[in-house]
Amino acid sequence: MIRSAARPYLAFFAARFRSQLQYRAAAWAGVVTQIFFGLVSVMVLVAFYRAAGTDAPLTQSQSVSYVWLGQALLLILPFRLDPELREMIQTGDVAYELARPVFLPLSWFARGVADRVAPALLRALPQFAFSMLILPWIGWEEIALVPPASAAAFGLFLVSAVLGSLVAAAIGLIAAATLFWTIAGHGTSILVQTIVWVLSGVSIPLPLYPEWFQPVIRALPFRAMLDTPFQIYLGTTEASAVGGELLMQLFWAVGLFVLAWILIGRGSRRVVVQGG
Amino acid sequence: MTGTRLYWRLVGISIRSQMQYKVSFILQSLGQMIVTGGEFLGIWALFDRFGTLQEWAFHEIAVLYGLANVAFSVADALTNGFDSAGYLIRKGEFDRVMVRPRSTVLLLLGYEFTVRRIGRFLQGAAILSYGLVVSSESGAPLGLVGTAATLLWAIVGAVALFVGIRIIQACVSFKTVQSIEVMNVFTYGGVYASGYPFTIYVRWFRMLFTYGVPLAAVTYYPALLLMGRLDPGGAVRWIGWVSPIAGVAFLMVSLVIWRFALRWYSSTGT
């Protein structure tokens, strides 16, 4: 029963996933680029740590690993609005989509997850190989990605990363849904891009922001995309707290999805009414 | 009509075209300002936590970051035609450039002057000003005229360098469109890297960006003069007055490569 209900969405997910896997040359280029940005970030962090030697909430090698993880999974983040969705909403073609016998928010959500996870996977593996294996092998342990805190931590990291990509897809969906109300969509793009950049942990590891800012970070859903899985990987989240963290991610994924659902419902009614 | 006058003509037309979409222009400019602002927030947060970056202070990083971003935003605005070369080729639009009795470089430079880059420019300029003011309060020796001249010369060199990188990027896009993202390493990556003093990087990385793509020559060394300090690596003080020439030289080399790439394009018909 549940399987047959989920079937169109799984099929949709699988189709998008496969088509995303085709961009191999782009993936190589992306890997090189992201390793480069990772290297610069890491060298900068190491320089900061060397000078200060403070009691930062992350050790140097934890910070460095955090950066590498962030580069590897960068594409999960909802930096850009899905261009196809954008066009569909802006041209009003979304009306045709509404006529299909699927639950629109869920099929868009499936598409959002596939579009993020597939390219991220394609790029993550070579990057892990580089930052975890090649760097120590050429004698650069100082800036290498450390192995996960434990086997269990790694398993939970994977679960958490999947949940993180669901949160990211839901945020992307909310951003797209705002296009029903704004003409250009630029405003949304900019806002999402900036917030994601600052609050997801790819600019700098979130624990390194000032202490007074930490409650704000903890209250917002953006850390649930990357920061939560990373801290599980590094073991900076206590084992006893992991369950709660995963639940928190699930809460955000579901809650944000419901919010996106409501927005899409309201927005598409507007389109239908306007379209007469 | 001379090349320079034609260029200004094309720039004028391009600006007028963009002003037909004012809302979009304003939003995109603001957007770029906010996005790059978010980037600098990270640097600020790290200083807030660690205090210094090796022996470098926050305002010194501001000089480097501001200089790199100001120069890149100018180059970025100038070179949209080269940045879009891959797209133009796929659309067959590049053939239209080829059937004009003018220099292809001139026509591509005139393809668009991207005004919305002013977002990054203003943000970079604000941070640069902050850095320069604090530097002068803590005794930078150049004075107003000296600072202005050094700054201008550094910007000329850096813009030339980034334009050169974009031209080479366009050459690469003749051959491969999908892998073009790699060139971001030298453009966006270059800006990012030159926002910090090159002394914090490992040796091969410093070598690459000093002798290969001479970013250090157009940002780091002139910035040392602006902030009134010596290179911990031991370079002579006046090097920053000479080194921006490397950016101009890089541009010249890229123009030669462009000629070869054009010949390659016309012999393969991508």
Next chain:
Amino acid sequence: MALIEVDSICKRYVRRARTTGRGAALRGLFVREKVVTDALSDVSFTIEAGELVGYIGPNGAGKSTTVKLLAGILTPDSGTCRINGLVPWEERREHVARIGVVFGQRTQLWWDLPVIESFDLLADIYRLDRTHYETTRDRLIDRLSIGPFLEQPVRQLSLGQRMRADLAASLLHRPRILFLDEPTIGLDAPGKLAIRDFVRTINAEEGVTVILTTHDMDDIEALSSRLMIINSGRIVADGAPSILTDELARNREVVVDVTPAHGGEARPPEGTLAAALERSRTRWSLEGGRFRFDVDPTVLSVPELIRLVGEQYTMRDISIETAPIEEVVRRIYARTDGGANAPTASS
């Protein structure tokens, strides 16, 4: 010396393609296969000043490669070409200042600018003398009836208007040679007529040499004094458009309505008729009592065919038609497909 001299030009494209099949996804990361296409093999022709040449061929036959070579965009692998005494790809800038090029699918005007400003800008790009330019421009505006939309941005023009503006733009610098690549594509009937009319006029009255690629056979019939057909990178026919009419004169479409002798559906041919059709390799079809024969009279004469049909069926009506021009061209393509082994029909 002819205006355009093309001598034994060869052009080959090498493309790296993805491998297909099992495990291709993984192998594709590392290995790529070379695919070689001969876009042009040993192409030679000359065009005299004042000619109006129709250049046709199926998609991918080498039409646009030829035009790009003549326009100085591409360099051939071997062979030579002189236009106005210049080698296009070696003296590109001098060369393109003397030619006009219109790509039907893409505009050469500035999307957001009024038409008139695009013209002015082109005058600057081509370094035109102001007074000369203004005379030429005003005449073109007049002839192509551009006046009414002169101040509109190009993005607001209809396709027909845009095409007329594009034609004018390509002639502002008074080129002696005009390349038109699919100039009537997508236009409605009046739009096509206007373009054809204009092309004929500038060719006849001002002696501009025109090379026109098209898929529209009406363009050819209405315009060309000479036809070149390219297929698989070779010129397979070159001459007066009568090369088509010769072909036309050859084959006949014979349509015969028959009544079956015993009622019901007419049965397929048998006996002598079947043998004759077989022997002459005549293509035929039978549908609802109507025969269609595509017959070459030099092999099987039309009276003979009709006699044989009459032996087997009761005939109600007969009509004999010449094949439409598209069909003839299709036949030339089919006959000349396969590159090297194909017979080269030349004038």
